[in-house]
Amino acid sequence: MERTIEKPKLTSILDDSQAFAGFSRLSVAMVITNPNSDDNPIVYINDAFERITGYQRSRVIGRNCRFLQGADTDPSALQMIRSAIEAGENVSVDILNYRATGEAFMNRLLISPIIDDTGKPIYFLGIQKELRDDEKDRSSDTTRRHLDLVCSRVGQDLGLIVASLVGETDGTAPVSDDALKRRLRMLDVLPGRLECLQFVYEEMKLADAQWNRDGIDLGSLLSRISHTIAHNEGRPGVRFVSLVEPLEVNLDTAIRVALITFELVSNAFQHAFDGLDQGYLELRVNRLAAGGLRMTISDDGVGIPRKLNFPSGESVGGRLVETLLDGLDATLNVVRGAAGTVIMIDVPVGFTDFKR
Known part of the structure; x- marks a missing residue:
């Protein structure tokens, strides 16, 4: 047995x-x-x-x-x-x-x-x-x-x-x-990052309570984090949309992806729409057919200056994002459009079967 x-x-x-x-x-x-x-x-x-x-x-x-x-x-x-x-x-x-x-x-x-x-x-x-x-x-x-x-x-x-x-x-x-x-x-x-960990531990508590859960529901976690940021950082005229698939990952992956989401979505709300009365910000996370997940954060704001490295190791949040990406063996690409920015992160993680 x-x-x-x-x-x-x-x-x-x-x-x-x-x-x-x-x-x-x-x-x-x-x-x-x-x-x-x-x-x-x-x-x-x-x-x-x-x-x-x-x-x-x-x-x-x-x-x-x-x-x-x-x-x-x-x-x-x-x-x-x-x-x-x-x-x-x-x-x-x-x-x-x-x-x-x-x-x-x-x-x-x-x-x-x-x-x-x-x-x-x-x-x-x-x-x-x-x-x-x-x-x-x-x-x-x-x-x-x-x-x-x-x-x-x-x-x-x-x-x-x-x-x-x-x-x-x-x-x-x-x-x-x-x-x-x-x-x-x-x-x-630091307090903002601690509040981000709070959400991870809440999902961990839920996974403990449900016998058929093998990991943390990343979809629920990232949706809650991003909408909390939107509530705290948002302003009139800026519309936010979150499209996150129900993906189940282990605790360490959940913590790193959650913190990356916190840093990048917060950064977009704080800087992407300087001097603008309106804007659109979208977080999208989905499973890749070849394995792993892709996170895309896109906006139609002022855009990241072309001469600026992103994420920047000179900033507090930039150093944290670099460390988190290295720990996940993830890749980050930045596309500077005619208006706004698209940040795309691929994370080569495995998933457990998501059971409802």
């Missing part, structure tokens, strides 16, 4: 009603800190962090996480965290924290470094889940293992983004002023 191996369900650590409903609504909070600035300040939190702790972003960004500590916080837990951060290592600990109201709560915390190409931590990712009274003593090992899996997955995906946005260093010379400026700019653009 053939043995059936069940996939681990990342959503099992969350409330059933909120499981991977999106980072902004997760019962798992996320925080990112910068160990290369004085006192390792917070540079990003998600909405769940605000909801669980009661602290608004304006009171959190730029501060060290110690404001969550209080009179009964275990000093040994704090020392574990300090030692791990100093060593640039992972740490997992249950710690008593305090909300903005002064109310104490038990927090299951995992911290993981996001490293650059030299192995030095650029940021630390913290994933934390409030433990209710009925969770403190039961299924501790299982909950921690699942939380660690989530932290590892998010850390890996963030590492891919951060490495591209920050750029490479040689590991010997001090970080240049340009590199520091890129890191500061990254803090402005």
Whole structure:
């Protein structure tokens, strides 16, 4: 008899009603800190962090996480965290924290470094889940293992983004002023990429819930991402159309294609129609007869200047797109028309059979 191996369900650590409903609504909070600035300040939190702790972003960004500590916080837990951060290592600990109201709560915390190409931590990712009274003593090992899996997955995906946005260093010379400026700019653009990952994890949650799904529905994923961008970036007079076939791919492919879509569609909305009152933007993704998929992003806007390389390694988004394309072994071609631009990307991926 053939043995059936069940996939681990990342959503099992969350409330059933909120499981991977999106980072902004997760019962798992996320925080990112910068160990290369004085006192390792917070540079990003998600909405769940605000909801669980009661602290608004304006009171959190730029501060060290110690404001969550209080009179009964275990000093040994704090020392574990300090030692791990100093060593640039992972740490997992249950710690008593305090909300903005002064109310104490038990927090299951995992911290993981996001490293650059030299192995030095650029940021630390913290994933934390409030433990209710009925969770403190039961299924501790299982909950921690699942939380660690989530932290590892998010850390890996963030590492891919951060490495591209920050750029490479040689590991010997001090970080240049340009590199520091890129890191500061990254803090402005990182939240959008995190929201893009949110959609991937939601589709992953759906695939977990459906026994006949072997991969992530790229059609649903890209449609949601592109229409969210259109809602956030669109303006009167610019019409957007998304035509995406239902294609099922593995998680890593879904993440890379999703991020490429985010970069290119956002870039088109931001730059393609400068000075124009009207425009048309289309995203089309379809399966190729010879295998793989083709993504086409076309507009009738002002067009990309002929002397400009695209994607440009000089820009934050351009470096990320180049890295993502290399990881997919994909090809990108740009056609500059009489009006507008057509960007065509071929990705040589295999598909699973899509079951409804």
